[in-house]
Amino acid sequence: MSGTDTPLDIQRAGSTDTALGNDPLATSWETTLRGDLRGFARASLPDAMVPTHFVVLPRLPTLPNGKVDRASLPPLRPEEPAADDYLAPRTTVESRVARVWADVLGVSRVGVRTEFFALGGNSLSVMRMAAAVREAFDVRVDLRRFLEDPTVERLARMVGATGDPALTTGGPRGVQPDELRREAVLPEDVRPDPDAVPATSGPYRTILVTGATGYTGAYLVRELLDRGDADLLVLARGDDAEDVVARVRANLEHYGIWHPGDDARLRGVAGDIGRPYLGLDRATYHAVATDAELIVHNAADSRWTIPYQQAKPVNVLGTVEVLRLACRSRIKPVHYVCSTGAFPGVDGAVTWTEDPLPDPEGVVGGYRQTKWVADTLVHAARDRGVPASVYRPGALTGAQDTGACATDTFINHLIRGWVQLGAAMRYDFRLELVPVDYCAKAIAHIALSGAAPATYHLPGARTVDMDEIVDHLIALGHPLRTLPYRRWREELVAAVEGGADNELAPYLPLLDADRPAEEIGLAGSRPEFDTTRLTAALAGTGIAPRRVDRDLMDLYLRYFEAIGYLPAPPRPLPQNGSDR
Known part of the structure; x- marks a missing residue:
């Protein structure tokens, strides 16, 4: 199963070797299966890796030695509705x-x-x-x-x-503010059980972590393991507990942060954050509710291009399920990882305090709206007695020491798209770039300290202008032309419509003719994020973000070259040479 259309062999329960050619049940079953598989793939894989076609066979053809006979596989044909x-x-x-x-x-x-x-x-x-x-x-x-x-x-x-x-x-894509307000009403049953064991302030013996197979999750697992002695219950999709641990290990190994012996403190929980009761059976749910003493909730669908309703199961309903679990058997402090993107877009300067979010007017795009709703729900749970904390980092970028960085973020897709097109746009955007390892250190320290529930902002050490990133790519030797936004978009659209492979193709719906959509950001916006509580919580720890400057951007870009995400530039150029 891949974007290159590898047939998938699944034996239908109860099927026989001889099937009727006009069997309506078989047709209906295959259509349903393909839809389920496509939905699962979309939820589990980057857009570019979601298979185009699924072929259902009674069994795979084999050679006499038992291996798959690829030459005998049927030709692919587009799927059509039943x-x-x-x-x-x-x-x-x-x-x-x-x-x-x-x-x-x-x-x-x-x-x-x-x-x-x-x-x-x-x-x-x-x-x-x-x-x-x-x-x-x-x-x-x-x-x-x-x-x-x-x-x-x-x-x-x-x-x-x-x-x-x-x-x-x-107009912006997403739901209207009135609907968001209705969405942000916490279900009545999400409140601490009267007979639940009271919350502990640590030291913790067992911690539940969601999103451990993602980028930020990898570094959170690393910091929680290094800063305490607790076993980690890692909740993720998988065949069984062992498969979940294997996925978490592979994730940490990918970023070079797996240590020998880590698996002795990891316990897999095969579930699904986007399903009722986290996709767990009754016995497993009860065991997790009883054993876990702390929850670090990091799982999220972070795609900017999907509508609210598609992001809602994981980002909103998943957060509700985590809060519900926190109230059962034992009261569990919840540490929820949100985003500064949950704030409304505002033209010009504004300062946001470490308090509940303002009204959703101006919060646009499915991803940002789900984060607004989830953040608001966590604060509502805190008002009901759940010891819940919220962290709002800026755009997460590579590790400060190695440069290890996820490739599936908007800013990194933008960089690769520029290089593929050979042109970048000039636009007045400011970016709050936050090294992922700093973010994980800060969250793990506060969570393990047993601090009272609070809300924290985690911006970068300084704001970065998008033009700085463009200029640095050019300084490294990437032959980029710099264009006004409108001309740049015209070239990008023409290239994609002509069949060119460009990382920014999925984002074209967010690139309007005259300016990027508000989901990406507002030109001229100058938000500042108050960090009074964060500064107090990290005082004396030495935990601080490194400035995202020329040296750190060098580290990130050379990491991308090392893993093949970006081509090595032809040669460093002494001057800009752009056509500004």
Whole structure:
């Protein structure tokens, strides 16, 4: 199973060697399975790695020696909706849009309510489709709004002669502030059980950690292991406890921070943060609720390009489930990792204090809105007696000592996209870049200290202008032209529509014609983040962020070159040489 369409062999329970050619149950089962697999892949993998097609076989063909006979695998064919799921086009516009989709995707039939990606679409083909629709209707597709519901039905409403103003006028993607306020109401049962064991302030014997298979999670696990003696219950998707521990180990090894003997203090919990009761059976849930004395909740779906409802299961409902668990059997302090992105975008200067978030007006984009809701829910739980703390770091970047850095963040996708295009844009953005190891040290220290529940900001040592990153790439020898935003975007769109592989293709819905969408940030915004509580909590520890300056950016970029994420520059250049 991969983006190169490797067939998947799954034996259906109760199936026989001989199947009826017109078996409707088999067709329905296969359609459901493919949908489930695609949903799981989207939740587990970066967008670029989600398979385009899934092929279901009774069994894999084998050679006499038992190995898979790849030459005998059936040819791939695009998936089409089952007959009972198909709704034919009802208008001339829907018919024309459906024909465009059929041509782009190579399918014979497109239902008006079948999602583009369920038919085999991906980030590149969606751009080709948008270009074809623009040619057919002389209308530019607002991909941000289309991707909220990627169907022919919605697209026809957007491009028709009487386009729906709700879909064709501008505005941020996401839900409205009133809905966010309703979403941020904590369920009534999320409050400490009257007979629960009181919370302890440490030292802790058992700590539950979510998100341990992610980038920040790797460093949190490292710091929690190094700064205390507790066993760590690591909750993640996996076949069983051993598989979860193996995934956590592989994650730490990837960043070079696994130590011999770590597995002796790791206990895997195979679950799913986005499912009710964390995807655990009753016995496991009760055991975790009884054993864990502290929770570090870091798991999140951090994709900026998905709508609120898609990010909600993990980011909002998962946080509710963690808070619910904290109230059962034993009261458990919760340390929730949020983001400065939960604040509303404000033009000009503003100072945010370490308090509950302001009103959601101005908080846009699915990811940022889910973080606003989750942050607000954690504060509501604190008001009900749950000892819950919130941490709001800026944009996490590489480790201060090794430069080890995740590649699946917006700023790193932006850097690679610039290099692939050979051009970068000039734009007045400021970035709060926070080294991941500093963030983990600060959270682990405060969590293990048994401090009273509080809210902390973790900005970087200084704010970085985006232009600094561009200039540094050029100074390192990357032959980048620097362009005004509009010209740069035109080149990027033309390259992607022409079939070029560019890291920024999935972000095109957030790159409007005249400026980036508010999900990315506001030009001219100058937020400051008060750190009074954080400074007091870290006093005397020596825990401090390194300045993200030329030397540290060198370290990060050379790490990317070492792992092959960026090509080595042709040669260092003595001067900028840009066409500013």
